[in-house]
Amino acid sequence: MPDPFFPEGMPLPAPQPDGVDAPFWEACRWHELTVQRCSDCGAFRHPPEAICHHCLSFNSVWEPVSDRGVVYSHMNVVYPSHPALRDRVPDNVVLVALAGASDVRMVGNLVDCPYPEIRIGMEVEVVFEDHPESDLTLPRWPPSP
Numbered sequence: 001m002p003d004p005f006f007p008e009g010m011p012l013p014a015p016q017p018d019g020v021d022a023p024f025w026e027a028c029r030w031h032e033l034t035v036q037r038c039s040d041c042g043a044f045r046h047p048p049e050a051i052c053h054h055c056l057s058f059n060s061v062w063e064p065v066s067d068r069g070v071v072y073s074h075m076n077v078v079y080p081s082h083p084a085l086r087d088r089v090p091d092n093v094v095l096v097a098l099a100g101a102s103d104v105r106m107v108g109n110l111v112d113c114p115y116p117e118i119r120i121g122m123e124v125e126v127v128f129e130d131h132p133e134s135d136l137t138l139p140r141w142p143p144s145p
């Protein structure tokens with residue numbers, strides 16, 4: 001009997017880029033990790049925001065950042081929050097502190113690593129997962145080689 005709450009075949013929910021975060025998703029399509037940075041005080045902003053939370057400036061630029069980071073926090077999701085994720089659970093969700101922009105905490109999935117082996121401070125390196133059916137590319141975080 002089909003599951004009415006989690007039907008099969010639903011597409012992965014895609015971010016709906018707006019004027020603020022569209023450059024982040026566009027860079028992901030090119031397999032480049034970028035972070036918005038205040039062009040007045042230099043603070044990194046992630047998630048992207050229209051206004052700087054440090055100096056209230058509206059000015060910003062997009063900067064390529066290191067493709068490496070460390071696990072700042074993690075959790076294991078065992079129940080899918082969306083029907084398209086039904087075959088992805090259990091899933092490792094992590095907060096990654098980016099190298100060179102360590103005040104940035106980027107949410108993502110730690111892949112290629114069993115949950116019991118994840119440690120705070122574990123080094124990770126981004127890879128990009130393309131979803132051409134939805135014109136979406138997601139950053140994912142396997143352990144650094």
Ligand SMILES: [Zn+2]
Pocket residue numbers: 038039040041042043052053054055056057
């Ligand atoms: Zn600022």
